[in-house]
Amino acid sequence: MNDSRLPFKSVGAGAAAHISPDRSARSISRSDICIVGNGAVGKAAALGLAQTGLSVTLLGAPAMVIGNGARPESPSADWDQRVYALNHVARSLLAGLKVWDALDDSRIAAVESMLVKGGAEADAGQISFDAFSARTGALAWIVEDRNLNHALDAALKFAHNVRVVNGRARKMAVDAAGASLELEDGSILSAALLVGADGAQSWVRNQCDIGIDYRTYHQQAIVANFATERPHHGVAHQWFTAEQGIIALLPLPGQRVSLVWSAPETLAPVLLHESLAQLAERLSVLAGAQLGQLTPLESSLPEGAQSFPLALIRSHALVAPRVALIGDAAHLVHPLAGQGMNLGFGDVTALIKVLSERGRHRDCGDAAVLARYARARKEEILLMQLATDGLERLFGLDIAPLRLVRNAGLNLLDKLPVLKRRLMRHAFGRTFEKN
Numbered sequence: 001m002n003d004s005r006l007p008f009k010s011v012g013a014g015a016a017a018h019i020s021p022d023r024s025a026r027s028i029s030r031s032d033i034c035i036v037g038n039g040a041v042g043k044a045a046a047l048g049l050a051q052t053g054l055s056v057t058l059l060g061a062p063a064m065v066i067g068n069g070a071r072p073e074s075p076s077a078d079w080d081q082r083v084y085a086l087n088h089v090a091r092s093l094l095a096g097l098k099v100w101d102a103l104d105d106s107r108i109a110a111v112e113s114m115l116v117k118g119g120a121e122a123d124a125g126q127i128s129f130d131a132f133s134a135r136t137g138a139l140a141w142i143v144e145d146r147n148l149n150h151a152l153d154a155a156l157k158f159a160h161n162v163r164v165v166n167g168r169a170r171k172m173a174v175d176a177a178g179a180s181l182e183l184e185d186g187s188i189l190s191a192a193l194l195v196g197a198d199g200a201q202s203w204v205r206n207q208c209d210i211g212i213d214y215r216t217y218h219q220q221a222i223v224a225n226f227a228t229e230r231p232h233h234g235v236a237h238q239w240f241t242a243e244q245g246i247i248a249l250l251p252l253p254g255q256r257v258s259l260v261w262s263a264p265e266t267l268a269p270v271l272l273h274e275s276l277a278q279l280a281e282r283l284s285v286l287a288g289a290q291l292g293q294l295t296p297l298e299s300s301l302p303e304g305a306q307s308f309p310l311a312l313i314r315s316h317a318l319v320a321p322r323v324a325l326i327g328d329a330a331h332l333v334h335p336l337a338g339q340g341m342n343l344g345f346g347d348v349t350a351l352i353k354v355l356s357e358r359g360r361h362r363d364c365g366d367a368a369v370l371a372r373y374a375r376a377r378k379e380e381i382l383l384m385q386l387a388t389d390g391l392e393r394l395f396g397l398d399i400a401p402l403r404l405v406r407n408a409g410l411n412l413l414d415k416l417p418v419l420k421r422r423l424m425r426h427a428f429g430r431t432f433e434k435n
């Protein structure tokens with residue numbers, strides 16, 4: 001039996017270490033908020049919260065060098081293999097942070113439509129979504145990780161209320177007055193609120209003794225970029241196949257596409273061992289009717305495809321005393337809908353709103369304020385987790401009668417515009433107009 005179909009395992013974390021700040025420590029830095037994690041979600045949270053007038057400390061790994069006159073590294077001319085399909089909520093947040101217009105627009109591709117097929121066969125059921133029928137300019141935008149982080153780093157250079165600290169925390173203390181972190185160099189960071197934005201293996205979450213439900217998908221996400229013989233016309237393609245996993249080709253500027261292949265663990269090593277040219281041949285068989293022959297981008301040839309393991313993580317709580325979790329520290333979903341980064345930016349948007357409306361008599365770490373944040377995010381996170389996990393389970397079963405039902409269901413749903421619009425509203429983060 002494949003144990004990925006078994007019930008969740010409940011995993012408990014270690015209790016937080018309660019320490020008293022050592023007054024003889026090298027230095028003590030105080031701010032309203034301390035954010036642990038220097039990914040895109042953590043950086044966006046730092047910028048957004050600072051814009052509300054709060055003082056923010058952003059704790060990143062030692063490799064992070066921005067601020068204090070340092071210049072962020074310029075994006076490479078090569079195409080980044082890690083990309084995000086940012087929805088309207090994410091774009092609105094980045095626009096409000098003055099980051100969206102700082103992105104390299106020549107490296108962003110608008111998703112004008114999406115075609116989802118229930119298999120690799122020509123007669124497989126399918127459903128399509130398009131921006132025109134949704135009365136919007138684009139369903140989503142494909143943005144490279146480097147492009148996004150470069151723009152965020154540039155904005156942080158000029159954020160007067162943000163102090164960037166490079167280091168690692170080794171102890172954490174929480175009391176009625178606030179939260180404190182002791183770093184490896186002995187310095188202390190003190191704040192009214194500690195925000196965990198430190199990824200799926202969150203140190204902050206573990207220190208708070210917040211348990212998780214964890215399930216591995218026994219899949220690897222294979223990512224690479226290719227050139228296409230025919231124009232993609234802004235169409236994102238996705239195939240749900242039982243034996244080969246879930247394959248997505250996302251539009252990049254020009255005649256280029258980005259591959260995200262959620263491959264079963266038995267197939268993933270084979271794909272990673274193959275050359276990019278061999279991988280392109282596999283994809284050309286699948287997508288040739290729409291995109292023609294695929295070829296590897298020259299810049300990708302020395303590097304080859306990259307991969308990362310896939311799992312589902314449900315945190316038992318989004319908050320703890322003086323602590324809030326955002327991004328992958330709070331939740332991890334299957335990438336089949338491309339919603340991981342969007343959920344994280346949704347967390348940031350909600351946290352900014354809750355803190356800006358908290359009232360003068362409450363500080364940032366007030367329990368009632370944090371409870372409002374948790375309530376604001378509960379429904380959206382749960383719906384996305386149920387949807388992505390349910391689709392992965394449904395299409396992961398290779399049973400002939402079930403295939404027929406799936407194909408019929410996709411074809412039927414494709415003819416029901418009201419339901420399609422609801423799906424688009426949840427996936428792309430926009431309330432579309434009624435017909």
